[in-house]
Amino acid sequence: MPEIVALSWAPKSSADRFDFSLDLSEILSCTGDYVASVSAGVPTATGSATDLAVLWTSIVNGLACVFLGGGPPGTTQTVRVTVGTQQGRTISQDVALAISTYSTATSAGTVPTLPDGTPVPPNAIRLPNGSILTDNSGQPYLFA
Numbered sequence: 520m521p522e523i524v525a526l527s528w529a530p531k532s533s534a535d536r537f538d539f540s541l542d543l544s545e546i547l548s549c550t551g552d553y554v555a556s557v558s559a560g561v562p563t564a565t566g567s568a569t570d571l572a573v574l575w576t577s578i579v580n581g582l583a584c585v586f587l588g589g590g591p592p593g594t595t596q597t598v599r600v601t602v603g604t605q606q607g608r609t610i611s612q613d614v615a616l617a618i619s620t621y622s623t624a625t626s627a628g629t630v631p632t633l634p635d636g637t638p639v640p641p642n643a644i645r646l647p648n649g650s651i652l653t654d655n656s657g658q659p660y661l662f663a
Contacts, residue, residue, distance in 0.1 A: 527615040528598075533569060534622035536588040541600055541612060543583065556603035557583040562613075563597045571596040571618065572627035577640035578663040586640070588627030590618035633657065 528539045543554060557576040564570040571590035578584065583602045590596055596618060601611045631639045635657055643659035644652040652660045 525615060526612060527617070530617040530619045531587070531590065532619045532621040533590045533592050533625040536574065536586070536628055538584050538586045539598075539614070539616070540579070540582040540584045541602070541614070542581075543602060543610060544581065546610065547604065547608075550604075550606065550608075552604045552606040552608060554578050554581060554583055554602050555605040557585070557600065559585045559598055559600045561596055562599055563594075567591065567624075568626050569624035570627070571598070571616065573598070574627060574630045575638035575640045576600075577642055577661055579642055581663070584640075586630070587616070589625055590616070591624055592618055592620045592622065594618050633659070 531537055557578055559573045559576050561571045561573060569589050569591060572588055574586045574588050576585050583600055585598060585600060596616050598614045598616055599611060600614060603609055633639060633651060637657060639651055639659055642662045646652055654660060
């Protein structure tokens with residue numbers, strides 16, 4: 520039976536709003552493939568206003584990036600990251616994230632969004648008039 524290696528990110532406090540990344544370059548190294556889409560969720564969320572929440576996902580320098588806020592202090596949460604590649608591969612990975620007790624329970628907060636509620640990551644292409652360039656499905660084009 521192969522050894523199962525659990526992934527985890529460095530702990531954050533509930534008040535921290537921070538981006539975390541997955542580097543899939545080793546997995547994709549011999550394929551000629553690359554990360555084309557990223558989504559994430561928190562299956563351990565309970566519906567509380569202070570749950571750990573995904574505020575946006577993006578691709579930055581080939582890394583799958585997830586921006587997180589909130590989280591119940593003193594718990595370990597699971598973030599499920601799903602990556603789609605240009606050649607059609609799908610990789611889902613659970614990552615553990617400990618929420619420290621350095622702050623009290625805090626809501627995740629908000630980030631800039633498009634009129635339909637789609638979060639705008641910081642590497643979205645902004646046009647001279649300030650609007651965000653989007654594809655036909657309404658997703659922002661990114662500097663990746």
